[in-house]
Amino acid sequence: MAAAVASQAVAAMASVAGIAVSLASSSSSQVARLQLTTPAAPSSFGIGRCHLLTRSSATSDFGSTAPKKHAVSKVATNAVVVINSDNYGSALLYFSHELLLFEALREGLEEELDRDPTVCVIGEDVGHYGGSYKVTKGFAEKFGDWRLLDTPICENSFTGMAIGAAMTGLRPVIEGMNMGFLLLAYNQIANNCGMLHYTSGGQFTIPVVIRGPGGVGRQLGAEHSQRLESYFQSVPGLQMVACSTPYNAKGLMKAAIRSENPVILFEHVLLYNLKEKIPDEEYICCLEEAELVRPGEDITILTYSRMRYHVTQAAKTLVNKGYDPEIIDIRSLKPFDMYTIGQSVKKTHRVLIVEECMRTGGIGASLRAAIMENFFDELDAPIGCLSSQDVPTPYSGPLEELTVVQPPQIVAAVEQLCMRG
Amino acid sequence: MAVSLASRVGGLVSLDARSLLGNNGVCKQAEQKSHCSVVVAGAPAFQSRFFVGDNSPYTSTSVVWRGAMTAGESKAGGGRGRGVVAAAGGEGSTATMASAPELVKPKPKAKPQELLVTKEEGLEIYEDLMLGRTFEDMCAQMYYRGKMFGFVHLYNGQEAVSTGFIKLLKKEDFVTSTYRDHVHALSKGVPARQVMSELFGKSTGCCRGQGGSMHMFSKEHGLLGGFAFIGEGIPVATGAAFTTKYKREVLKDENADAVSIAFFGDGTANNGQFFECLNMATLWKLPIIFVVENNLWAIGMSHYRSTSDPEIWKKGPAFGMPGIHVDGMDVLKVREVAKEAIARARRGDGPTLIECETYRFRGHSLADPDELRSPAEKAHYAARDPITAFKAYLLENNLVTEAELKAIDKKIDDVVEDAVEFADASPLPIRSQLLENVFADPKGFGIGPDGKYRCEDPGFTAGTAQV
Numbered sequence: 001m002a003a004a005v006a007s008q009a010v011a012a013m014a015s016v017a018g019i020a021v022s023l024a025s026s027s028s029s030q031v032a033r034l035q036l037t038t039p040a041a042p043s044s045f046g047i048g049r050c051h052l053l054t055r056s057s058a059t060s061d062f063g064s065t066a067p068k069k070h071a072v073s074k075v076a077t078n079a080v081v082v083i084n085s086d087n088y089g090s091a092l093l094y095f096s097h098e099l100l101l102f103e104a105l106r107e108g109l110e111e112e113l114d115r116d117p118t119v120c121v122i123g124e125d126v127g128h129y130g131g132s133y134k135v136t137k138g139f140a141e142k143f144g145d146w147r148l149l150d151t152p153i154c155e156n157s158f159t160g161m162a163i164g165a166a167m168t169g170l171r172p173v174i175e176g177m178n179m180g181f182l183l184l185a186y187n188q189i190a191n192n193c194g195m196l197h198y199t200s201g202g203q204f205t206i207p208v209v210i211r212g213p214g215g216v217g218r219q220l221g222a223e224h225s226q227r228l229e230s231y232f233q234s235v236p237g238l239q240m241v242a243c244s245t246p247y248n249a250k251g252l253m254k255a256a257i258r259s260e261n262p263v264i265l266f267e268h269v270l271l272y273n274l275k276e277k278i279p280d281e282e283y284i285c286c287l288e289e290a291e292l293v294r295p296g297e298d299i300t301i302l303t304y305s306r307m308r309y310h311v312t313q314a315a316k317t318l319v320n321k322g323y324d325p326e327i328i329d330i331r332s333l334k335p336f337d338m339y340t341i342g343q344s345v346k347k348t349h350r351v352l353i354v355e356e357c358m359r360t361g362g363i364g365a366s367l368r369a370a371i372m373e374n375f376f377d378e379l380d381a382p383i384g385c386l387s388s389q390d391v392p393t394p395y396s397g398p399l400e401e402l403t404v405v406q407p408p409q410i411v412a413a414v415e416q417l418c419m420r421g
Numbered sequence: 422m423a424v425s426l427a428s429r430v431g432g433l434v435s436l437d438a439r440s441l442l443g444n445n446g447v448c449k450q451a452e453q454k455s456h457c458s459v460v461v462a463g464a465p466a467f468q469s470r471f472f473v474g475d476n477s478p479y480t481s482t483s484v485v486w487r488g489a490m491t492a493g494e495s496k497a498g499g500g501r502g503r504g505v506v507a508a509a510g511g512e513g514s515t516a517t518m519a520s521a522p523e524l525v526k527p528k529p530k531a532k533p534q535e536l537l538v539t540k541e542e543g544l545e546i547y548e549d550l551m552l553g554r555t556f557e558d559m560c561a562q563m564y565y566r567g568k569m570f571g572f573v574h575l576y577n578g579q580e581a582v583s584t585g586f587i588k589l590l591k592k593e594d595f596v597t598s599t600y601r602d603h604v605h606a607l608s609k610g611v612p613a614r615q616v617m618s619e620l621f622g623k624s625t626g627c628c629r630g631q632g633g634s635m636h637m638f639s640k641e642h643g644l645l646g647g648f649a650f651i652g653e654g655i656p657v658a659t660g661a662a663f664t665t666k667y668k669r670e671v672l673k674d675e676n677a678d679a680v681s682i683a684f685f686g687d688g689t690a691n692n693g694q695f696f697e698c699l700n701m702a703t704l705w706k707l708p709i710i711f712v713v714e715n716n717l718w719a720i721g722m723s724h725y726r727s728t729s730d731p732e733i734w735k736k737g738p739a740f741g742m743p744g745i746h747v748d749g750m751d752v753l754k755v756r757e758v759a760k761e762a763i764a765r766a767r768r769g770d771g772p773t774l775i776e777c778e779t780y781r782f783r784g785h786s787l788a789d790p791d792e793l794r795s796p797a798e799k800a801h802y803a804a805r806d807p808i809t810a811f812k813a814y815l816l817e818n819n820l821v822t823e824a825e826l827k828a829i830d831k832k833i834d835d836v837v838e839d840a841v842e843f844a845d846a847s848p849l850p851i852r853s854q855l856l857e858n859v860f861a862d863p864k865g866f867g868i869g870p871d872g873k874y875r876c877e878d879p880g881f882t883a884g885t886a887q888v
Binding site (some may be wrong): 018093117118120144146147151152156157158160161162163164165166167168170187188191192196197198199200201202203205207236237239251259261287288289298332334335336337338339340342374375387400 | 510595597624627628629630631632633636638639640645646647648649650653655656657658659660661662663664666667668670672673679693694697700701704727857858859860861862865866867868869870871872874875
């Protein structure tokens, strides 16, 4: 019975993906093996470019052709299609283990530390303390003090040191205890991390990952509540990604470490305890791709990081009111996945950007410009953009809430945009 | 013979090499040892020394490191003729002051066994000094003829530091520098052609014309840059040293012993990155040497006006590493100190801070009118031109003949001329080069509206694509 349900779900999924499928019988009721008869076309959604195609989401929304929730709740809710670049001919669909987001980051980091001895972590309290958010817990015991380097408090210099190490053969992961502290490292990040590959005429690569928790937390005060993605986005030579689920946290962490480019991985303080099931098998996420959270027809809502959850919460209200929003987690803050975004805009003709960045010069501002430039003719309404207030985040609870976009605002903005045109 | 950085041994505070050596040239403390070197005793037994060296052709002015003060100026406790301060680390031994004439007696011609270089080494050093000087002079010419633009910072006068250190390095060793990096690049082995092409902005330059005067890089020769912001290169050198340490500790590569040298100026010694890296280098015993090229001026800012304690070498022991002051106008003295510091780093004993008293004969850059420095100061240091001095040393000790030196002069002239011709004839970068090195992995430009990676667009490499 379970196998039949599984095969139904798989067939549905495969049809969404536009590939022909034949199911082989499986010994385990929990695993179905897909044989792909055609290689995935590059233009199909996500496959072929990525090492992994995911439909995983905590809310079990699956695709417009997915079977009803109750019929597939056993299978599809946490199901993931894995297409390994080594074996384009087959894919695995299976259940997996559940963990919190910080544990997913930890798992991804651990796998990369195991895989490549030149990978190391450099930052404050990453070693003996296990990381201020426990992302490197237990690693110093396992990998040693040189691979989990506890640094003195000198962000600019240890970031520069990690860059020098990267130029000479290592692959450091630089942890900012809070993303905001990396403002002190801006000199090294902008000048050396971003630009050195270019100014050296391509001689030196800087395969570093800069990661850390940022964003507005619970009354942490202005300096601990910063969003640095807007400050770094202009630096040429940097890639920026923001994780939002345990699944993409692990996948992006691994992809960032393997990338030859310097990548900044933005985590969010309030998302570390999100729980989700992720695959047992190894997977990575594509650094340059966006993630479809909920397909829809009426409006495209582009978001990332913590605001994804405010948007999905607002979506419940919107659905009840009869709207059908398409939610995309852009994930790649620099560069933008203009294909996924464009396909969505062409479908819905309305765009709302919901971000936690500041209004002025934020990611939303750049995204708005990029969409207008590329898809102006597709738009039926001006692009809406909900961002945080241009205010240093106040300590007091009610004030802090006011600086950040809340679900009622999202609902109101969608209603307003959908009334136009 | 090697004179090493001595620890306090039996309460002795040594002031110069000669007091460590007996009359027969053998180290007193090392009489038990088969080789002549003084072992650094114990872990943090540091002693900062004012290293004079044995065979300098200079007179007393060479040890007066504050001799460049302008008339009427007198800094705290300073004054002419005050030659030496040596402070022992740790348990409060007294600093001993000696006057310069006491310390450095007029030099008799050195006996053959006391010569610091062989003939081959001497010729190599001379050639490198001349290459640096001639190249920089040619840069000035080319700049004024409109062949190169922007900011060009010339190294004339400081050649002894570059040659003294870098000629002792292996190809695998690393060097970082500041914007005054042409000669560091040349000493490290980057061909003059590539450096000149880079200055002319041609695609045959060492950085494809993308770096320029202030950003010389060479992966092949271990030159990690060339940085415009001062202090920026010090953490990078620290990172390269960390890689060596990592290779030994984690990757268990016993042969990993690449040393890093960070060159920077007196102005940088007030920068946070300097102190932060001194701390980390000692903490992890990184194989790095911090070389301060103290030429007393940071553009128009005198070292004494910007630094609370102008004796930069003292900042080494504050962070637990030896701090050395050396006469940076004398290539042999620099070389002796460098030998010891490099050996120390290579055997894993950690970092060293070396302050070289030196001087730039030209302005800060070719755009600098250089009005603030007194003619007397300039004349003082011009008289200590490292090339003149070394040439005199070679000839007086009959290591080489005039003809051999002239041959080297001619050879260097030819090399530099050839470099200019090569650079002139080289092509400028074409449009498609613009985007090529922004990302090591060009997928970083992202996915375009058509679903393909932007870098897959043929227009991308032609430089006509939109990004």
